[in-house]
Amino acid sequence: MTTLSIDHVSRWFGNVVAVNDITMTIGPGVTGLLGPNGAGKSTLINMMGGFLAPSTGTVTLDGQQVWRNEAIYKHIGIVPEREAMYDFLTGREFVVANAELHGLGAKAAQRALATVEMEYAQDRKIQTYSKGMRQRVKMASALVHDPSLLLLDEPFNGMDPRQRMQLMDLLRRMGDEGRTVLFSSHILEEVEQLAWHIEVVVAGRHAASGDFRKIRRLMTDRPHRYLVRSSDDRALAAALIADPSTSGIEVDVTEGALRIQAVDFGRFTALLPKVARDHGIRLLTVSPSDESLESVFSYLVAA
Amino acid sequence: MYDPTVARLTYRALLGRRRALILGALPLLLIVISVVVRALAGADDQTAADLLGGLALATMVPLIGVIAGTGAIGPEIDDGSVVYLLSKPIKRPTIIFTKLIVAIAVTMVFSALPTLIAGFVLNGNGQQIAVAYTVAALVASITYAALFLLLGTVSRHAVVFGLVYALVWEALFGSLVPGARTLSVQQWSLAVAHKVTGGDLVTSDVSLTTATVLLVVVTVLATWYAGQKLRSLTLAGEE
Numbered sequence: 001m002t003t004l005s006i007d008h009v010s011r012w013f014g015n016v017v018a019v020n021d022i023t024m025t026i027g028p029g030v031t032g033l034l035g036p037n038g039a040g041k042s043t044l045i046n047m048m049g050g051f052l053a054p055s056t057g058t059v060t061l062d063g064q065q066v067w068r069n070e071a072i073y074k075h076i077g078i079v080p081e082r083e084a085m086y087d088f089l090t091g092r093e094f095v096v097a098n099a100e101l102h103g104l105g106a107k108a109a110q111r112a113l114a115t116v117e118m119e120y121a122q123d124r125k126i127q128t129y130s131k132g133m134r135q136r137v138k139m140a141s142a143l144v145h146d147p148s149l150l151l152l153d154e155p156f157n158g159m160d161p162r163q164r165m166q167l168m169d170l171l172r173r174m175g176d177e178g179r180t181v182l183f184s185s186h187i188l189e190e191v192e193q194l195a196w197h198i199e200v201v202v203a204g205r206h207a208a209s210g211d212f213r214k215i216r217r218l219m220t221d222r223p224h225r226y227l228v229r230s231s232d233d234r235a236l237a238a239a240l241i242a243d244p245s246t247s248g249i250e251v252d253v254t255e256g257a258l259r260i261q262a263v264d265f266g267r268f269t270a271l272l273p274k275v276a277r278d279h280g281i282r283l284l285t286v287s288p289s290d291e292s293l294e295s296v297f298s299y300l301v302a303a
Numbered sequence: 304m305y306d307p308t309v310a311r312l313t314y315r316a317l318l319g320r321r322r323a324l325i326l327g328a329l330p331l332l333l334i335v336i337s338v339v340v341r342a343l344a345g346a347d348d349q350t351a352a353d354l355l356g357g358l359a360l361a362t363m364v365p366l367i368g369v370i371a372g373t374g375a376i377g378p379e380i381d382d383g384s385v386v387y388l389l390s391k392p393i394k395r396p397t398i399i400f401t402k403l404i405v406a407i408a409v410t411m412v413f414s415a416l417p418t419l420i421a422g423f424v425l426n427g428n429g430q431q432i433a434v435a436y437t438v439a440a441l442v443a444s445i446t447y448a449a450l451f452l453l454l455g456t457v458s459r460h461a462v463v464f465g466l467v468y469a470l471v472w473e474a475l476f477g478s479l480v481p482g483a484r485t486l487s488v489q490q491w492s493l494a495v496a497h498k499v500t501g502g503d504l505v506t507s508d509v510s511l512t513t514a515t516v517l518l519v520v521v522t523v524l525a526t527w528y529a530g531q532k533l534r535s536l537t538l539a540g541e542e
Contacts, residue, residue, distance in 0.1 A: 051389065051538040068534060070392050078390045080538075084382035086312060088319055100308040101391040141387065 002148040009057035030175035032195030033184040041184040077142030081153035092122035098141035112140040132163030152183040229285035330417030337421040351425035355436040365469030371409040372451025373461040396530035406448035415440035439496035449525040
């Protein structure tokens with residue numbers, strides 16, 4: 001059982017506060033660190049991994065300081081976001097080197113390569129690898145010493161859906177085995193598919209923490225705004241406003257569209273196509289106008 | 304204190320195709336010039352001393368030292384791949400010491416060895432000139448490697464600073480300002496070379512004792528400080 005504790009941690013660079021007084025505890029299982037780009041996720045992960053000193057506060061792993069403590073890496077596996085990784089080596093050479101640096105041999109490296117299903121390309125130079133293959137070899141290098149804590153910074157960036165699914169399965173397995181797995185992401189759906197516990201960071205602050213479904217509900221229950229274009233905007237508006245799922249509609253004359261605010265997300269999405277069909281109206285555009293993660297987060301922060 | 308895996312990774316990074324070409328070009332140039340000079344002017348002790356002192360020790364050795372010393376760690380810190388070394392239960396000074404050994408070895412092979420060959424080509428080691436400058440190159444290799452390894456650890460512009468030191472400080476200021484010569488790795492190594500030849504063909508502005516003390520102190524301090532810097536090296540995110 002490995003627990004990573006972040007206690008009143010802040011980090012600033014000059015006048016810029018990247019992480020602002022964050023306290024959280026990461027326990028066994030898969031935890032998603034969610035936040036928009038620039039929220040301070042990487043800064044936080046770097047502090048968790050001992051590559052950055054907190055300006056104030058402490059980061060400890062089972063009570064031991066992480067910063068300036070080389071021995072702690074017996075228990076931590078790190079998958080950094082950055083791409084660079086001794087490209088002149090083959091995948092096998094890279095993972096073997098990582099094993100040796102942990103005092104282990106080729107056997108451990110081979111096992112790690114098998115875990116990430118990279119044996120088929122292990123003798124190719126890393127510079128010939130695709131993004132997904134690189135990610136898996138990085139993963140193998142992090143798993144080689146069987147760590148109890150795995151830190152992954154934006155592990156799904158640039159991966160295709162198949163690779164993403166494979167890595168998700170692997171991380172899920174790691175979590176089920178009782179390891180503490182923390183990964184950062186700015187994509188809600190990634191976190192939704194993988195983590196049962198999330199920590200949300202917005203603008204360097206800890207915005208939410210806990211069970212994903214509860215936080216997701218908070219996110220989906222908020223008023224949603226849609227931009228809708230149809231063959232008869234006014235008739236559609238009249239029909240929609242009669243239903244309690246819609247709280248407001250504006251006819252945007254310049255855009256030639258309706259701006260609709262829905263309070264019941266599920267009901268509204270079922271209602272819209274039905275109303276359109278019943279009234280013989282063709283829907284030309286239906287687009288959520290505030291679905292960006294930032295708007296979801298700012299709602300969360302305000303909630 | 305020495306980790307064979309760190310050494311292997313450093314050797315392979317240092318002797319990668321492009322860097323090996325640069326490392327090999329200067330020694331090759333020295334040997335070619337020596338062959339031409341010998342063919343045109345014949346064997347002459349003064350010419351040999353001038354060429355080995357002016358080209359080999361004053362220019363080639365520090366340049367190779369810059370490439371090997373900064374190249375042993377700088378690129379890894381720049382591109383972030385050093386994270387794979389730092390995320391291991393290995394003492395940071397061990398990483399630095401290992402990289403220093405590799406940088407010294409590479410600097411010696413690519414600077415001292417060609418100096419010896421060039422010396423033999425120029426005057427067949429007459430008056431021990433070839434051996435003297437080779438010893439100077441070997442001694443200078445150690446201190447240059449330590450200094451430039453430290454530069455590679457503390458600065459992203461290590462190569463530029465290294466070149467400024469090697470070419471401006473050692474070569475230019477050294478010849479214009481007498482005081483600057485006292486603080487010159489080249490002069491310290493020349494003091495050792497002078498001891499080997501005993502004659503007037505190889506001279507130094509620094510006494511052997513001062514030179515030895517400075518060579519040891521600078522090498523040890525630079526290595527220790529690089530280890531300390533690596534202990535608190537921060538890898539900022541890309542945000």
